[in-house]
Amino acid sequence: MIFWHWKHGSANIEVFIQSVEVGPDTTREYLRIFSFLAEVPKLSTAAREQFLTKLLEMNDRNLGVKLTLMEETSKVYATYERDIRGMDYNELSTCIADLEWWADKLDDELKSAYN
Secondary structure (H helix, E strand, O other): OEEEEEEEOOEEEEEEEEEEEEEOOEEEEEEEEEEEEEEOOOOOHHHHHHHHHHHHHHHHHOOOOEEEEOOOOOEEEEEEEEEOOOOOHHHHHHHHHHHHHHHHHHHHHHHHHHO
């Protein structure tokens, strides 16, 4: 796996190229861009449900980025993924710049709402 990382504003950006098996003897390479946004706060069940609902609403509102929970953790990430087949430099630059912008905005939004 190929990996790069840097900071943009308050956001830590991580970029991976990952090979994924999609059939017998067949792999595809994916661009995966992540930025850690926040920990899921330790809340009552009802308040946790409200927090997760807010994340889903943010997913709907914020185009070009999805909010994800890292499996087996309570970490919320801004995420972008795409098969790199057919991707050119301009699209790669746009994908990274978009994720940088959203991550810097959304980590601040979550911190102000839940800290």
